[in-house]
Amino acid sequence: MSGSKCTRLSGTLVKQLMDSVDSVLFDCDGVIWRGDQAIPGAPRVINLLKENGKKVFFVTNNSTKTRKMYADKMTTLGFEVSEEEVFGTAYCSAMYLKTVCKLEGKVYLIGSNAMKQELEAVGIQQIGVGPDHIFGKQTDWANVPLDPDVKAVVVGFDEHFSYMKLNRALQYLTQSDCLFVGTNRDTRLPLEGGRAVPGTGCLLQAVETAAQRQAETVGKPNHFMFNCVASQFGVDRDRCLMVGDRLDTDIMLGSNCGLKTLLTLTGVSTVADAEAHLRSGCVERQGMVPDYYVESIADLLPALQG
Numbered sequence: 001m002s003g004s005k006c007t008r009l010s011g012t013l014v015k016q017l018m019d020s021v022d023s024v025l026f027d028c029d030g031v032i033w034r035g036d037q038a039i040p041g042a043p044r045v046i047n048l049l050k051e052n053g054k055k056v057f058f059v060t061n062n063s064t065k066t067r068k069m070y071a072d073k074m075t076t077l078g079f080e081v082s083e084e085e086v087f088g089t090a091y092c093s094a095m096y097l098k099t100v101c102k103l104e105g106k107v108y109l110i111g112s113n114a115m116k117q118e119l120e121a122v123g124i125q126q127i128g129v130g131p132d133h134i135f136g137k138q139t140d141w142a143n144v145p146l147d148p149d150v151k152a153v154v155v156g157f158d159e160h161f162s163y164m165k166l167n168r169a170l171q172y173l174t175q176s177d178c179l180f181v182g183t184n185r186d187t188r189l190p191l192e193g194g195r196a197v198p199g200t201g202c203l204l205q206a207v208e209t210a211a212q213r214q215a216e217t218v219g220k221p222n223h224f225m226f227n228c229v230a231s232q233f234g235v236d237r238d239r240c241l242m243v244g245d246r247l248d249t250d251i252m253l254g255s256n257c258g259l260k261t262l263l264t265l266t267g268v269s270t271v272a273d274a275e276a277h278l279r280s281g282c283v284e285r286q287g288m289v290p291d292y293y294v295e296s297i298a299d300l301l302p303a304l305q306g
Contacts, residue, residue, distance in 0.1 A: 002161060003287075004218045004261075005037070005174065005278060005289045005290070005291060006244040006271070006274050006275060006289055006290060006292075006293060007093070007291065007292050008291075008292070008293060009262065009292040009293065009294050009299065010161030010299065011299075012116035013271070014291075014299070014302070014303035015303040015306070017241070017260070017292065018030065018052075018054075018264075018298050018303055018304065019099070019240050020235060020239065020260070021054070021240060021241045021260060022053075022054060022055060022239045022240070023054065023055040023056070023057065023233075023235045023236070023239065023240040023241070024049055024055070024056050024057070024240070024241045024243060025058075025059050025229065025240065025241070025243065025244070025254075026055050026056065026057070026059070026243045026244075026297075027058075027059060027243065027244035027245060027249075027250045027267075028048075028058055028062070028070070028219075029060070029062070029245075030062045030244075030245035030246070030264075030266055030267020030268055031077070031152070031192075031243060031244055031266065031267060031297065032046065032058075032074075032194055032251075032277070032297065033077060034074075034192070034266065035192065035268070037077075038078060038079070038219065039102065039266050039297065039298065040138055040296070040298055041297070041298025041301055042079075042081045042296075042297055042298065043077060043080075044298075044301060045294040045297050045298060045300050045301060045304065046079050046080065046081070047079070047080045047303065048301070048304040049304065050080060052304060055064055055233060055288070056081075056085060056088065057085050057086075057087060057229050057233070057235075057236065058070065058074070058081070058086045059086075059087045059088075059220065059225050059226075059241050059253070059287060060086075060087075060088045060089070060199075061089050061112060061183065061184040061219040061220055061231065062088055062114045062157070062159050062185055062247060063088065063089040063090045063093070063112060063115055063156035063183040063184070063200065063219075064087065064090070064114055064156075064157050064240075065088060065089070065090065065114050066091070066114045066118055067083045067086040067087075067088060067090075067091050067115050069083075069114065070083075070086045070088060070186075071083040071085075071086055073207060073231045074086075083211070084232075086169065087225060087229055088103055088114075089156060089183035089184055089225075090094070090112065090114045090115040090116045090117075090118040090156065090183070092127075092183075092212040092218045092219065092224060092225050092228050093115065093118070093119075093154055093156065093181060093218050094115075094118040094119045094121065094122045094124060095122065095256060096216075096218045096224055097119070097122075097124060097152060097179070097181065097230055098122045098123070098124065098182060099243070100224075101152070101179055101181075102114070103124060103151060103152055103179065105149050105150060105151030105152065105300070106124070106125045106126060106127060106147060106150045106152075107119060107124055107125070107127075107128075107150065107151075107152045107153070107154050108126070108127060108128050108147070108153045108154070108168065108169060108172050108181070109126040109127065109128040109129055109154050109156075110128060110153070110154070110155045110156065110158045110161060110165050110169060110207070111128075111129065111154060111155065111156030111157065111158050111183070111219045112129070112156060112157060112158065112159075113129055113150060113243050115129075115154070115156050115183075115265065116129045116234040121156075125149075127135070127147055127150065128165070128168070129158045130160055132160070132162055132163070132165045132168065133164060134162070134163055135164075137201045139168050139249055141164070142167075142171070144164075144167065144168055144171055146155075146171055148175075150172055150178070150181035151177070151179060151182070151268060151292035152178060152181060153169050153172050153178060153179070153180050153181070153207070154181045154182070154183075154205070155181070155182045155200070155203055155204045155207050155213075155215065156182070156183040156184075156200055156299055157183070157199070157200045157203070158203060159228070161203050161206075161235055166206055166207060166210055167210075167292045169207045169211065169254055170207070170210040170211050173207075173211035173213055175213070176236050178261055179208070179216075180207075180211065180213050180214075180215045180216065181215055181216050181217070181218065181242075182204040182207075182217045182218075182219075183200055183204075183206075183207075183218060183219050184199075184201065184220065184249070185200070185201040185204060185216075185217055186199040186200055186201050186219075186249065187199050187201035187202055187205075188201075190267075190268050194261055197201075204217075207226050213238060216240070219249075220244075220250060220252070220253040220259065221248070221249050221250075221251040221252035221253040221255075221256050221287075222253075222256075223256055223257055223259060225253065226253060226257040226259070230264065236260055237257055237258045240260065241254075241259060241260045241261070241262060242254030242259045242260070242261050243256075243261075243262045243297060244261075244262075244263065244267075245262070245263065245264050245265070245266060245267025245268050245269060246267065247263065247266045247269045247274060247288035247289075248269075248288055248289070250263075251269075251274075251288050251289070251290045252286075252287050252288050254290075255286075255287035255289075256287065257289070260291050260292075261289060261290040261291045262291065262292045262293065262294065263290035263292070263293040263294075264293070264294055264295075264296055264297050265293065265294070265295050265296070266296050266297075270295055274288070274289050274290055275294065277289050
């Protein structure tokens with residue numbers, strides 16, 4: 001195996017890497033699909049990995065879909081996948097509250113209907129999904145009615161995010177025993193053509209600023225998402241590969257958890273980005289340098305077919 005970082009993965013090196021791992025974690029958008037189209041060759045790669053006895057999992061910071069919604073999309077695109085192999089932040093947030101926080105009470109949720117479903121699936125009640133329109137004056141806002149059973153505020157992607165939701169979260173979080181959890185810190189969601197829209201990180205930072213508190217986050221690059229997979233499926237970090245298109249989330253997750261890392265160039269980050277981190281001399285930025293890179297995960301096909 002190559003000892004240097006940011007090495008182009010090709011030839012016999014592909015087989016050497018595949019032989020050194022038992023489990024592979026894939027990000028989704030920009031890695032196995034873009035929008036509603038599978039990356040050419042990606043379904044075949046995933047299916048062959050499984051045929052070759054590898055455990056395959058999907059880890060995404062997107063909190064707007066349940067595990068089932070993701071599994072259904074993948075099946076439609078030609079991937080052989082089960083719901084249990086999908087770990088999104090909607091599901092992982094619910095698991096974090098249930099298994100780590102041992103939450104007893106309700107959640108005030110700034111988030112999606114998918115998050116609501118995943119919370120309810122583990123027996124956690126929530127309030128807050130949908131629009132929350134402003135009313136009255138500032139004194140009314142400061143005295144907004146609160147549910148005494150709410151013991152946690154959870155922030156994910158919410159297309160209905162508003163001043164009133166921000167205010168309501170603040171009022172709950174003034175209670176010192178109220179837990180504060182965010183799905184992820186991605187500040188921008190990249191779109192085709194180089195465009196972008198604000199991501200969950202923007203909403204989370206707004207709530208943190210108002211509440212003057214820091215949230216615990218469960219998504220990449222936080223350890224919890226990997227721990228969630230490892231605890232359920234017995235994944236050995238020394239024999240696990242993380243494949244992603246973003247250096248600050250996917251590759252950093254791999255580095256944080258001691259996994260091998262592979263950057264694919266079908267999404268956000270570039271080799272130039274990785275090399276800039278490598279040359280920076282900054283310890284934190286070194287965590288965003290992948291072990292290997294490929295143009296597309298389809299580059300793995302020859303080794304898997306052989």
